[in-house]
């Protein structure tokens with residue numbers, strides 16, 4: 137009974153990991169799956185792909201490690217957030233592709249809701265922006281476009297969920313329709329102060345409450361799996377959105393501690409303690425985690441394109457054959473030669489929140505090369521992060537003494553050095569890069585009482601490498617000023633109605 141299994145359902149891949157009682161990784165299995173871009177600005181996943189890749193990974197990692205389901209003390213689930221699914225309660229069948237967090241099809245709907253004056257109420261109750269990023273307008277779109285869905289939803293025949301709910305539904309053979317408070321806090325429908333769904337927002341956004349899952353703690357047992365899925369009933373003991381889980385996995389337990397995850401997007405999350413802090417710089421206020429006596433809120437800066445820029449250089453432009461190749465290409469030039477890439481491919485998130493911004497490559501000259509574009513791509517990831525750190529400072533957060541980092545693109549040493557230079561504070565890469573899965577494992581470990589508290593987790597956290605700032609501040613200021621000029625040029629570009 138000494139093992140924990142985590143399911144980490146990410147934007148581009150599903151992963152499963154087995155941890156032992158000391159928090160050591162015993163095995164990992166990963167499967168990429170297909171991204172669908174049916175129209176400009178749209179991003180979809182096949183709900184069956186999500187299930188199949190995730191459950192395959194779970195079975196694979198158990199087989200590889202020789203750990204049986206009966207030896208699992210608990211399961212921790214962590215997931216790409218906001219991505220929205222609608223399914224039939226009777227059959228568990230999804231009625232449409234999942235609308236992914238990056239999808240912009242509801243930009244015009246958000247615009248209309250803003251025009252009705254809804255934004256201040258949304259911000260006050262949910263801590264979020266009225267942006268297509270979040271779940272509720274995606275769900276409303278599904279209800280309006282899947283034939284008969286609205287009437288069936290009103291009749292209680294359908295269920296909505298973010299990816300955690302979808303996984304739990306199928307892990308429990310349809311017995312449990314739940315989401316945890318961190319995922320709920322990304323829907324636009326959850327009052328983060330009262331800790332419950334908000335009837336007024338549901339009405340304003342056209343969401344029948346009968347669709348919504350029951351909200352549970354992030355830490356604690358909420359049910360157990362159907363033995364048919366993994367071979368034995370296993371307690372589901374932790375659930376959290378992937379960025380909250382990564383914050384937990386980075387042991388950012390004290391207020392003021394922050395981490396940045398460089399995955400598909402980049403997500404800077406700062407623990408603000410047991411009370412929500414309101415941002416005046418368009419950062420999000422979100423639930424960190426709750427359960428077993430712990431409560432944390434967080435300020436978050438969300439960037440839609442992080443490592444995904446590197447994927448685009450690989451798949452869209454063919455400039456590199458693998459993500460890792462970008463480092464050598466970008467390092468072959470001392471700077472970007474004046475080239476700036478604003479990766480507003482799916483609009484801009486914090487602190488701009490411009491659903492109509494689009495990708496902009498500017499400053500090209502006859503001397504510009506693929507290497508300059510590669511360097512501009514890495515700089516863009518780092519410059520977006522600097523904007524978030526500045527916004528946090530503006531919100532009264534104490535200046536960061538260091539930034540803890542993780543995620544796939546954090547493996548890139550050049551990117552990490554550029555980040556430290558531009559931030560002017562050390563960037564510390566944790567030994568464990570899979571902090572999302574680790575965070576979910578820790579939550580599950582606390583949830584089943586295998587671990588006593590966060591002190592144990594803090595003691596286990598280790599840095600792998602520290603990147604010290606090495607560039608003069610004046611040069612960094614000049615780069616930021618040029619970046620902001622380019623951002624201005626990217627804004628408000630898409631004018632066509634992409635709602636379809």
Ligand SMILES: Nc1ncnc2c1ncn2[C@@H]1O[C@H](COP(=O)(O)OP(=O)(O)O)[C@@H](O)[C@H]1O
Nearest residue numbers: 146148399400443444446447459460544545548
């Ligand atoms: N060496 C690298 N340099 C820059 N980006 C990288 C590197 N390795 C992976 N990436 C990027 O990291 C992302 C994958 O990170 P991951 O944490 O697995 O993302 P997610 O959880 O969002 O699926 C991809 O977008 C990929 O392009």
Ligand SMILES: O=P(O)(O)OC[C@H](O)CO
Nearest residue numbers: 146147216217399400401
């Ligand atoms: O799958 P990731 O790691 O890119 O994370 C996605 C975020 O949860 C979206 O908010």
